[in-house]
Amino acid sequence: xxxxxxxxxxxxxxxxxxxxxxxxxxxxxxxxxxxxxxxxxxxxxxxxxxxxxxxxxxxxxxxxxxxxxxxxxxxxxxxxxxxxxxxxxxxxxxxxxxxxxxxxxxxxxxxxxxxxx
Amino acid sequence: xxxxxxxxxxxxxxxxxxxxxxxxxxxxxxxxxxxxxxxxxxxxxxxxxxxxxxxxxxxxxxxxxxxxxxxxxxxxxxxxxxxxxxxxxxxxxxxxxxxxxxxxxxxxx
Numbered sequence: 001x002x003x004x005x006x007x008x009x010x011x012x013x014x015x016x017x018x019x020x021x022x023x024x025x026x027x028x029x030x031x032x033x034x035x036x037x038x039x040x041x042x043x044x045x046x047x048x049x050x051x052x053x054x055x056x057x058x059x060x061x062x063x064x065x066x067x068x069x070x071x072x073x074x075x076x077x078x079x080x081x082x083x084x085x086x087x088x089x090x091x092x093x094x095x096x097x098x099x100x101x102x103x104x105x106x107x108x109x110x111x112x113x114x115x116x117x
Numbered sequence: 118x119x120x121x122x123x124x125x126x127x128x129x130x131x132x133x134x135x136x137x138x139x140x141x142x143x144x145x146x147x148x149x150x151x152x153x154x155x156x157x158x159x160x161x162x163x164x165x166x167x168x169x170x171x172x173x174x175x176x177x178x179x180x181x182x183x184x185x186x187x188x189x190x191x192x193x194x195x196x197x198x199x200x201x202x203x204x205x206x207x208x209x210x211x212x213x214x215x216x217x218x219x220x221x222x223x224x225x226x
Contacts (some may be wrong), residue, residue, distance in 0.1 A: 034214075040220065042218075043204065043216055048215075093160075105165065106150075106214060108160050114159075
């Protein structure tokens, strides 16, 4: 089956620093990748949709200058949390859509738990 | 607006059967997904329905009625490891997933 990896799986950083999270589709080409955030005991919240080679589309309320997304290739998308603050502490999950799949299924990475001190 | 409704929490007994309902109102429909999410982990795919009817996969089955905007996930022979959140998501006209808030399923011995 389709596999999506995410790195790192967890990160602790100081307030004010930037953190980069990588999302890779390992055995398929992902024309579209999605970045989600999930706070404890809450559902997934879509942050942005990124298409390879173009600018990401951000959901309302998500600061594009704070959450930088780059989708440079069909297998890699990165999310950079700039000037992180404690309120950015969350579980960040990426998913990739297999454009070759008839049902346009999203495959999820294992997630990255970010803790900002 | 777009909306997905599912119960917040359900409790069931090990070995029993439980049905988790999901109703939706979306702009367009390109299928409905059920995902399972254990605490602290990412969601994993369970089922996909795009046509009306029942899809069976082992202990899990999923049903869809497009005219009613309704789906359910049926879990049989419940095991303790089935304790998790179950997320209903609808693919809209742009193939973007609209997520429900999830149903936390608690299995008791």
